[in-house]
Amino acid sequence: MTDLSLSQYLSWLNTVSGTQYTDASLIQSLWSGYGACFRAVNKDTGKPVVVKCIRPANSTAHPRGWQSDLSHQRKLRSFEVEHYFYQELAPLTGSACKVPDYLGGSAEGDKRLIIMEDLSACGFPLTTHSLTLSQAKCVLRWLGEFHGRFMHYSDGKVWKEGTYWHLGTRQNEWAAMPDSPLKSAAVQIDVALKNARFSTLLHGDAKVANFCFNKQFDDCAAVDFQYCGHGAGIKDVVYFMGSALSDEDQRNGKETCLRHYFSALKGSLAKHCPQTDAEAAEAEWRGLYDLANADFHRFLAGWSPEHVKINRALQDSTDNALAGLQN
Incomplete structure (x- = not known):
């Protein structure tokens, strides 16, 4: 204390x-x-x-x-x-x-x-620990707008690599993992995410608890930017989905969520970064979806292996990522 x-x-x-x-x-x-x-x-x-x-x-x-x-x-x-x-x-x-x-x-x-x-005094009085697929759309829209505004933005005052779980800052947790295909692939996953052609500023800790909502749950604002830094926007997206949605909604609602996010991203890029190839950005970040999930899974497996976020959706996505690395 x-x-x-x-x-x-x-x-x-x-x-x-x-x-x-x-x-x-x-x-x-x-x-x-x-x-x-x-x-x-x-x-x-x-x-x-x-x-x-x-x-x-x-x-x-x-x-x-x-x-x-x-x-x-x-x-x-x-x-x-x-x-x-x-x-x-x-x-x-x-x-x-x-x-x-x-x-x-x-x-x-x-x-x-x-x-x-005080966000509660300007129309965002509510917080929560879970959302429906419909309610999640406003956060996905927020992320798409934020990532579009800061696409290819460079700033040495934030983290060189956003998020708190990336491999470079979590070597102790990696060492604590039991031997597994995920542990063996950790560096390869990390490199693939780092080498993304399209990079933006990440919120870095985009869990649902770090968003404040209006009473209708159709608009939101964000707080807690301690791990804001550079990286592929999909890292924020998968982390948010895992924090907010049920296991079933993560599995069955993935495409709905990604469509909504990328629609918002493209709209933001058109306004703020029109020189960016939005279709290419979407294609790359969609291709990193499973790798981003596997990267977070790697952190949890060392940090708290019994964590509730290690569910079927995360395991399935990790399995897809590992299979893709072998092809």
């Missing part, structure tokens, strides 16, 4: 911002005791804000026992990336891929404070 109480976080916010905030309420503690995310109200305007406070405790403990200096440094870097995203990249998005407006912040050593617009 972090070493600060909510009232101490509020005091920190007031000192950094030079503004008086009141009525602090905890949204959630950050993973492994790195801080907290809370809501507060501007005393002068009456408007709420959401504040992410990063203040690592002297001793942090990973819920699954993976704490190390490597994971600690990765986490610190992720907060730096997220702060940069809200400051510099969020203004490049738009209403079709809504993210919170950046309202201010502070960075001092490992400590960091990020003040953001």
Whole structure:
């Protein structure tokens, strides 16, 4: 747990911002005791804000026992990336891929404070841990719009390779895997994904819990850009689908989801990156669908082999990927 109480976080916010905030309420503690995310109200305007406070405790403990200096440094870097995203990249998005407006912040050593617009106060009050196929369309549309806006965008301040599970940053988890065809193919899968001709900025942690929805579940906004970085957009798509949909919907609704995503991607490319061959981008990323799933499966197999996300849909897709590598 972090070493600060909510009232101490509020005091920190007031000192950094030079503004008086009141009525602090905890949204959630950050993973492994790195801080907290809370809501507060501007005393002068009456408007709420959401504040992410990063203040690592002297001793942090990973819920699954993976704490190390490597994971600690990765986490610190992720907060730096997220702060940069809200400051510099969020203004490049738009209403079709809504993210919170950046309202201010502070960075001092490992400590960091990020003040953001409260999405619940601007039409996105709901969060969830699962979606129907129909509800999932708004997130797929968001991803398509975001990926289209940032196609071939290069930025050295975000992760060179987006997502938190790619092989280069998960060697300990790979070593923990039992011998298997998936473990043996890990490098080949990694190289295939890295060598994608079409690269964009990834959200990097596009699970359903990192989206906020309107009351009709037909529009959404995204938060938590700690692992924003470069890569093939399909990596965000498969990760989102695995987090939001039932096993049955993942298997039976795959084509529906991909059609909706690629329709949004093509529309975004036409507006923001018209020189891109949209048909070629779709063909390449469709071809990486099973490999992207197998790549995430590789991470889970080492990190938490009994994880609920290792279901029939993920196993079938991994099997397809491995069979394709042998051909």
